[in-house]
Amino acid sequence: MKPLNILMIGAGMYVCGRGVDGYGTVVPAICEWKKKNQLNSIYIVGTASKNIKLSKLKVDELQCNMNIKLSVRYFPEGAQANPKCYKEAIHSIPKPACAIIAVPDNLHKEIAISAIQEGLHTLVVKPLAPTLEEVRALMEAQNKNKTYCAVEFHKRFDSANLMLRDVIRNKKIGNPLYFVVEYSQRKSLPTRQFKKWVHSTNIFQYLGIHYVDIVYFATGAVPKRAMAIGQKGYLLSKGIDTWDSIQGVIEWEIAQGQRFTSDILTNWIDPEKTSAMSDQKIKVIGTKGRFESDQKKRGITIVTDEEGIEEPNPYFCAPYGERGNVSYKGYGIDSIGQFLDDVVGIEEGRLKIKDLEGKRPTFKESVVPTAVLEAVNKSLKINGKWIAIRGI
Ligand SMILES: NC(=O)c1ccc[n+]([C@@H]2O[C@H](COP(=O)([O-])OP(=O)(O)OC[C@H]3O[C@@H](n4cnc5c(N)ncnc54)[C@H](O)[C@@H]3O)[C@@H](O)[C@H]2O)c1
Incomplete structure (x- = not known):
């Protein structure tokens, strides 16, 4: 070619x-x-x-x-x-x-x-x-x-999530009962970096969507209903009318009559001095065991006079080598x-x-994450009511 x-x-x-x-x-x-x-x-x-x-x-x-x-x-x-x-x-x-x-x-x-x-x-x-x-x-x-x-x-290319997928698909932890996800980033994101378009998204749409996709990727389950609530406070006080934090609950069906939930807790008001860009964890409890993955603490801590404590993620997108190489x-x-x-x-x-x-x-694989996102965004507007997800 x-x-x-x-x-x-x-x-x-x-x-x-x-x-x-x-x-x-x-x-x-x-x-x-x-x-x-x-x-x-x-x-x-x-x-x-x-x-x-x-x-x-x-x-x-x-x-x-x-x-x-x-x-x-x-x-x-x-x-x-x-x-x-x-x-x-x-x-x-x-x-x-x-x-x-x-x-x-x-x-x-x-x-x-x-x-x-x-x-x-x-x-x-x-x-x-x-x-x-x-x-x-x-x-x-x-x-x-x-x-x-x-x-x-x-995140589908992160080996920690590939392991999660295998553990679930080969039933090592039995049938999933519930997932808990926490994902947050620093305050500068909505207040500085995305100031121009922050109104056209929210923190579930920006971060939560990643783990909606990972739960789908790992389980292949179908989302049945979703609800979400959020809090406005810090960002509103800065003149930005969006949620500081959103918590969404999704109920999924993995096989006929067999359901589990995922609680996805997100915010973008973490302190600027937090030790990593992304604070992210996922765990799943199944009928025969649990899988826990701390995706913030990847095992590296750097402490310096200038930068304080840093916990970089070497697995996402990191530079290696000296300038010029x-x-x-x-x-x-x-x-x-x-x-x-x-x-x-x-x-x-x-x-x-x-x-x-x-x-x-593929685009087709995005039907599920977007169906969940749409339901979450609807639920946020009506005080956390459950929204049924149909036709998937
Ligand atoms: N920042 C991240 O780490 C990250 C990670 C994954 C995905 N994303 C996604 O990437 C997208 C952009 O995020 P970002 O962080 O780069 O935001 P950003 O605000 O830094 O950049 C947005 C870019 O879009 C451009 N743009 C806006 N309207 C345009 C138009 N009509 N034609 C051409 N360009 C236009 C702007 O000029 C700017 O270069 C979002 O959908 C976000 O969810 C961001």
């Missing part, structure tokens, strides 16, 4: 670390992929030229750190802000074979459909979309245009690399799109 051209829509924190320390996950993953594969150009699309310049600085620094040379074209190309310039970028020459979409959730559907309609294999960051109607429209576009479409649910490893890197490998396999005729169903986090 000819060297790959990649369209990258979105140029923020997750793509290249704009606005935070570090270089994000997507561009480091593309650089890693380039070490062993044929990459031609990347088109990186934002909305405002001022911001895209900041993204370019990040991408330039990353290339120096990794000693990788990328051929990048940035959009918008002029000085004017242009939220629709992704449409122009889609038609770039040479034509991109695939798109990676990392924009605010409420834009996923519109932008992904534009890419799919041009025949691009498309990876969308989680959540695919907040409503089932949008997920179905995306699946329809995919089927019509015969492209490969997946969701960047990188840095490489990135982790399940975030693997998840994006897998998509790019699949695109090449499909284009070379070695892989069939239909054969990836059931093996990858």
Whole structure:
């Protein structure tokens, strides 16, 4: 196959670390992929030229750190802000074979459909979309245009979650009775980093969705009903009208008449000085045992005068090596690399799109997480009433 051209829509924190320390996950993953594969150009699309310049600085620094040379074209190309310039970028020459979409959730559907309609294999960051109607429209576009479409649910690539899946599927702990998940991040996320689009999401949608997907991935169960309540306080006092914390309960059916629950507790008001970006734990109690996974404390503690106590996660997306020879490893890197490998396999005729169903986090696999998310969002509006989930 000819060297790959990649369209990258979105140029923020997750793509290249704009606005935070570090270089994000997507561009480091593309650089890693380039070490062993044929990459031609990347088109990186934002909305405002001022911001895209900041993204370019990040991408330039990353290339120096990794000693990788990328051929990048940035959009918008002029000085004017242009939220629709992704449409122009889609038609770039040479034509991109695939798109990676990392924009605010409420834009996923519109932008992904534009890419799919041009025949691009498309990876969308989680959540695919907040409503089932949008997920179905995306699946329809995919089927019509015969492209490969997946969701960047990188926790499916974490070996701790692969072990959880095996333990459940081989019945080592019997039948699951209940899962408990705690997942939270720092205050700066809603107050600084996502200030512009914080109103169009909430903390369950941003973090909770990951573990809804992991419970589904591990068990294959069908969600039957969900309820959620939340608290507003700290963020409201800062003029941001969104939940500090949301607690959702989902009831699932794993086999005829056999049900279990998952309690998913989320917040994004952790102290800035907490020792890790993500505080995350999952446990499941079954009829014959339990599985517990502390996904924050991965066994490393660094204590310094300058930074205090840090507990980094070496397994998600971490740089290794000195400047000029840095490489990135982790399940975030693997998840994006897998998509790019699949695109090449499909284009070379070695892989069939239909054969990836059931093996990858495809759009179809997102019906369940989005059905739960939609029910949680409805329940939040009506004081925690149970919402039935039907037709899955
Ligand atoms: N930050 C993370 O660790 C992380 C991890 C996984 C998934 N995600 C998901 O990635 C998405 C973006 O998150 P982020 O953290 O990068 O946010 P961000 O606010 O840092 O970046 C958002 C980006 O979207 C761009 N954008 C907005 N409207 C656009 C448009 N019309 N055309 C092109 N670009 C547009 C902005 O210019 C910006 O570059 C969200 O769906 C989020 O859930 C983020």
